[in-house]
Amino acid sequence: MADFWTDAFEKFGVMVVGLAAFAVIVGVLLFFADRAPKKGRDFWQLLAFVAPAMLLLLVGLIYPAIRTTYLAFTDRSGNEFVGLRNFEWMFTQPEIITVLLNTVVWVIVVPLLSTIFGLAYAVFIDKAHGEKILKSLVFLPMAISFVGASIIWRFVYEYREQGFGEQIGILNQIIVWVGGEPQQFLQNSPWNTFFLIVVMVWIQTGFAMVLLSAAIKGVPVEIVEAARLDGANAWQQFRNVTLPGIRGTLVVVITTISIATLKVFDIVRSMTAGQFGTSVVANEMYTQAFRRAEIGQGSVLALTLFIMVLPIVIYNVRVMRQQKEIR
Amino acid sequence: MTDATKQAEDKLDRPLGQKNQPKPEGEVARTFRKSKEKLTSPWATAAAIIIAVIWTIPTFGLLVSSFRTASEIRSTGWWTWFVNPSFTLQNYNDVLFGAGASSENLGSYFVNSLVIAIPAALFPIAIATMAAYAFAWIKFRGSGALFVLVFALQIVPLQMALVPLLQIFSGVLGISGTFPAVWIAHTIFGLPLCIFLLHNFISEIPGEVIEAARVDGANHTQIFFRIIIPLSLPALASIGIFQFLWVWNDLLVALVFSGGTADVAPLTQRLGELVGNFGRFQERLPAAAFISLIVPLIVFFSLQRYFVRGLLAGSTKG
Amino acid sequence: MSSTLRRRVLGPAAAIGALSLVLAGCAADTEEPGAGGAGGDADCAEYEQYGSFDGETVEIFSTIAEVEADNLELSWADFASCTGITIDYVSSQEFETQINVRAQAGDAPELAIIPQPGLLQRLIAEGYVVAAPDSVEANVDEFWSESWKSYGTVDGEFYAAPLMASVKGYVWYSPADFEENGYEVPATWDEMMALTEEMAANGADNAAYRPWCVGFASGDATGWVGTDWVEDAVLRFAGPEAYDQWVAGDLTFASPEITEAIELVGDILLDPAYVNGGFGGAESIVSTTFQDGGFPILEGNCSMHHQASFYEAQWGEDVTVAPDGDIWAFLTPPAAEGDPFAVTGGGEFVAAFSEDEATAAVQTYLSSDLWANNRVALGGVISANQGLDASLASSELAVQSIEILQDPDTIFRFDASDLMPAAVGAGSFWTGMTDWVLGELTTDQMTAFIDGTFPR
Known part of the structure; x- marks a missing residue:
């Protein structure tokens, strides 16, 4: 035990040193920006604020993105240039069509449902008794790791054929109680995709709820009050006051969940491994690039992800333009 | 004094340009939080409770399972526990104290996780706040385009970034296998989303407040520390929680x-190993999941007071 | 310093020992606090040949976790304390992907224990693995059969020595169930089919009963159980030469030999009268985890379960695995009586990514009979090392398996899916089997699909 404490002490020491070093670097940077010569001060200050982030992103994400794009034109080991062969591979695989369709279904359904549930919940529990407890119940899934989530949902979807013993999964048990046939939720295509989506919605609703709830509380009381005095009912207040007030946050929430959904692979991988027609682009990318060591093919799929996010980016640019105009 | 300054002072509840610390954010927020009439109806409450129950049942089932033996988990549903209660702490015992030659006790891994997660949540938040401020309030050419680039970087699958980054860490910096390497990696992967989320909040701070400070002669660093940080504390807390969760x-x-x-x-890493070769000890997973859940819940509850108080942002314009 | 010491500590008694060592100021890294591997205090004479190193650290990266990992660390504890090499053991379920990432980034561990020859050969082909030192090759020549050595060899150059092994193709059953119903352990595949039919007829009054119980589900590796079935049938019916051609891609899945074997398996796995005891019809195979697959035998809902020797540990502590116990196993029978004795199996290989001498010393030790005996004596595993004393093994099944592996007349073939390129062996072969069992692909469609993905 003594061992444990000296060891823990040592590690927390490392952490404190790390935090201090970070504080010093940022502090020095901002100090010099603050004291920069009058001439060109704006430039130096801008640099101090943006450079750390941009430098890290350049090394850690921009360079890898460029490298991935290059690898999309190479063979399985990434050494030999093969032109468009990987693209040809992608568009001649019948499964890939399913994969693309599935991804589109995911990226439409997950943000929509998560946001609706999250928003409804946030509105319903606003100022309710026990708001904190109610919030943490829906937030809980967010705090569980993907591994944890997939164990939980495997328990929910567990299947025993009728006549082959008791049901272990709650969902099939409920079906049996009301007199139905138990289902193989994760194997029966195409509905299995929907049952995987449920897991993602279950997780992301907490995210939407926390951000939207905060935004709702930011809507100025006076405006709500005014609407109420004008005789607006609860729905009208929500429609005409709350909703416009949280529009910016709504866009952020939907965008974030959409991107998270495009990237989802843990859920698919741990629950069906993309079999039974449930695969999505991110999972297929991971499988190709890492499990099957087909780096070229994996990179092409990563590139597809880059392209699929474009509509979301364009929409956000538009919203930003509108906001700038208002400002 | 210009109108704008006066307005800003009203908002901030203190004169601008003074060296003293701004008043705690609570007072600012509180002015916005006069008693609001309840929006809720009995139907809404019922709907909320239904959602809460549906969202909780799966986790509750796992909790019950974590106290059952392997053969019980395999042969009967967890709800039969109510009719036929049985209770074992064996799974928790295995997970917590099942230390062997290759595995120190779990406490040591807890320490590692904390040492990783605390800096890896604070670093990206700090750097992202700075960048988000610059994108929102410093006018420069290409600002919009650069922000869009950062935001689009969210889509880069981090698996694709592992090899090049590790190359740099082990070849150039020589820090692979240390805590700083993990901190930096998490910081990089967390930045795009943190910048994007924080930009939303920071850009919606009323422009008059910042304009007023500027008129008063404050430079960017001063605005950043005196206005941006205090006003976006709730946002920092909630985004900090998410970043912490992802890292954890x-x-x-x-x-x-x-x-x-x-x-x-x-x-x-340790919880993954506990399952053993060929998944022999699957019954340990529920207990393991709950043990790793403790810290995120503590963080959530302790920071919750910051963000239920409400975000100042996203208010005046729609 | 303290952490390397602590990591080897086993029980509370040893912890006290370690503590007193620390308190006494005796902080030498190499001191071994009573965690003797094969027997009490280390006798360093056995380890002198490996040399002496001070302050050298060798990292070993592997998939092996939990109890097996503890035993692995124990098996080299004495070696480490006598030679002065600190061995850092790291295990991960993500090994297959992580080893690629670390190798590509130039951050590879010194040694990796690789369970798939296919992965090993790819790492060799990409130039990451260094050739085995002469001392390792000498050990392998002395203690291992030609076929085992060949899996670690590329273009005549020898790289990686085998470590442990498992025998696949066991059929688990309950001796009591067999005795009660007058069933005989089948001597040929045909007899096995006849037995299956007899069981199905006998068990008709139990709605949940089927002769076989099968589980394919295994997370992102779902389907591998099915490949084991097919491999056993191919080796027994098409023969070892055809098996090798099939692995190399020279014999397609659609060829008559392989298709015949697949159809033989299909006679069991696709017949709802024969599968899936305790779980449901044939389609329930894909939603049943391989861990749970055999348990209906204990409940009397099925009589036979096809799974490798490692499944022994799966039964749990209150089930005795013995010829007269609760559970026992026979090997999947040959096509005809008098056929040469052929088994499939698996194993691991130790690949080095570094040329330093401490790494070579560890590598040499792991390929020796000394290590094999030390490790097997700790229980739970077997090895195909010829220098291994089978009587050291922990169970009757392990003894039997070692004898099979050591018998010079045994025709041994490594698990085909582990040898094939990952696109097939860790991809289309798995998914093809799953869709086939679900009834979504016919045999011809499945073989065409897998052939289409075979990189040539």
């Missing part, structure tokens, strides 16, 4: 950059 539950990044040795590896 991450396995892949930690595994690659820590090298997986017991000196540096996080809790998730």
Whole structure:
């Protein structure tokens, strides 16, 4: 035990040193920006604020993105240039069509449902008794790791054929109680995709709820009050006051969940491994690039992800333009 | 004094340009939080409770399962526990104290996870706040385009970034397998989303407040510390929680950059191993999931007061 | 310093020992606090040949976890304390992907224990693995059969020595069930089919009963159980030469030999009268985890379960695995009586990514009979090392398996899916089997699909 404490002490020491070093670097940077010569001060200050982030992103994400794009034109080991062969591979695989369709279904359904549930919940529990407890119940899934989530949902979807013993999964048990046939939720295509989506919605609703709830509380009381005095009912207040007030946050929430959904692979991988027609682009990318060591093919799929996010980016640019105009 | 300054002072509840610390954010928020009439109806409450129950049942089932033996888990549903209660702490015992030659006790991994997650949540938040401020309030050419680029970087699958980054860490910096390597990696992967989310809040701070400070002669650093940070504390808290959660539950990044040795590896690594070869000890998973859930819940509850108080942002314009 | 010491500590008694060592100021890394591997205090004479190193650290990266990992660390504890090499052991379920990432980034561990020859050969082909030192090759020549050595060899150059092994193709059953119903352990595949039919007829009054119980589900590796079935049938019916051609891609899945074997398996796995005891019809195979697959035998809902020797540990502590116990196993029978004795199996290989001498010393030790005996004596595993004393093994099944592996007349073939390129062996072969069992692909469609993905 003594061992444990000296060891823990040592590690927390490392952490404190790390935090201090970070504080010093940022502090020095901002100090010099603050004291920069009058001439060109704006430039130096801008640099101090943006450079750390941009430098890290350049090394850690921009360079890898460029490298991935290059690898999309190479063979399985990434050494030999093969032109468009990987693209040809992608568009001649019948499964890939399913994969693309599935991804589109995911990226439409997950943000929509998560946001609706999250928003409804946030509105319903606003100022309710026990708001904190109610919030943490829906937030809980967010705090569980993907591994944890997939164990939980495997328990929910567990299947025993009728006549082959008791049901272990709650969902099939409920079906049996009301007199139905138990289902193989994760194997029966195409509905299995929907049952995987449920897991993602279950997780992301907490995210939407926390951000939207905060935004709702930011809507100025006076405006709500005014609407109420004008005789607006609860729905009208929500429609005409709350909703416009949280529009910016709504866009952020939907965008974030959409991107998270495009990237989802843990859920698919741990629950069906993309079999039974449930695969999505991110999972297929991971499988190709890492499990099957087909780096070229994996990179092409990563590139597809880059392209699929474009509509979301364009929409956000538009919203930003509108906001700038208002400002 | 200009109108704008006066307005800003009203908002901030103190004169601008003074050296003293701004008043705690609570007072600012409180002015916005006069008693609001309840929007809720009995139907809404019922709907909320239904959602809460549906969202909780799966986790509750796991909790019950964590106290059952392997053969019980395999043969009957967890709800039969109410009719036929049985209770064992064996799974928790295995997870918590099942230390062997290769596995130190779990406490050591807890320490590692904390040492990884605290800086890896604070670093990206700090850097992202600075960048988000610059994108929102410093006018420069290409600002919009650069922000869009950062935001679009969210889509880069981090698996694709592992190899090049590890190359730099082990070849150039020589820090692979240490805590700083894991911190930096998490910081990088967290930045795009943190910048994007914070930009939303920071850009919606009323422009008059910042304009007023500027008129008063404050430069960017001063505005940043005196206005931006205090006003976006609730946003920082909620985004900080999310970043902490992602780091806490991450396995892949930690595994690659820590090298997986017991000196540096996080809790998730140990919990993954507990299942054993060929998944022999699956019954331990529920207990393991609950043990790793404790810290995120503590963080959530302790920071919750910051963000239920409400965000100042997203208010005046729609 | 303290952490390397602590990591080897086993029980509370040893912890006290370690503590007193620390308190006494005796902080030498190499001191071994009573965690003797094969027997009490280390006798360093056995380890002198490996040399002496001070302050050298060798990292070993592997998939092996939990109890097996503890035993692995124990098996080299004495070696480490006598030679002065600190061995850092790291295990991960993500090994297959992480080893690629670390190798590509130039951050590879010194040694990796690789369970798939296919992965090993790819790492060799990409130039990451260094050739085995002469001392390792000498050990392998002395203690291992030609076929085992060949899996670690590329273009005549020898790289990686085998470590442990498992025998696949066991059929688990309950001796009591067999005795009660007058069933005989089948001597040929045909007899096995006849037995299956007899069981199905006998068990008709139990609605949940089927002769076989099968589980394919295994997370992102779902389907591998099915490949084991097919491999056993191919080796027994098409023969070892055809098996090798099939692995190399020279014999397609659609060829008559392989298709015949697949159809033989299909006679069991696709017949709802024969599968899936305790779980449901044939389609329930894909939603049943391989861990749970055999348990209906204990409940009397099925009589036979096809799974490798490692499944022994799966039964749990209150089930005795012995010829007269609760559970026992026979090997999948040959096509005809008098056929040469052929088994499939698996194993691991130790690949080095570094040329330093400490790494070579560890590598040499792991390929020796000394290590094999030390490790097997700790229980739970077997090895195909010829220098291994089978009587050291922990169970009757392990003894039997070692004898099979050591018998010079045994025709041993490594698990085909582990040898094939990952696109097939860790991809289309798995998914093809799953869709086939679900009834979504016919045999011809499945073989065409897998052939289409075979990189040539």
